[in-house]
Amino acid sequence: TAALSVAAIKKVLDLVRELKAQGCSIIIISHRLEDIYQVSDRMMVLRHGRKVCDTPVTGDINTFREHVVAYIIGARDDFAEGGSKKSNDKLKQD
Structure with a gap:
């Protein structure tokens, strides 16, 4: 959806919602967290x-964004070597 107009994005997301309501599974690849948050059950x-x-898509958008960004920047990794969760202090460098 990155290159689409606002109206086109709305159409795509509406279509995804319709398909979801019909029981279809859909894979979306996107960097647009707000879009993912609106239409996804898991990510x-x-x-x-x-x-x-x-993880399931839960909570409010701000909490969701913080949670996801921690993984995107490498501050968290649920599948680190050895299977244990890794949490380094990249988020605490303020």
């Missing part, structure tokens, strides 16, 4: 081609 984050997060 995954890939970092350098590797899955670092697989």
Whole structure:
């Protein structure tokens, strides 16, 4: 949806909602977190081609964004080597 107009994005998201209501599974690849938040039940984050997060889409948009950004920047990794969750202090560098 990155290159689409606001009206076109709305049409795409409306179509996704319709298909979802019909029971269809849909895979969306996007950097637009607001779009993902609006239409998704679950989401995954890939970092350098590797899955670092697989989570339900829950909470308010701001909490969701903070949660996802931590994975995007590498501050969290639910699938770190050895299977344990990794949390480094990248978010605490203020």
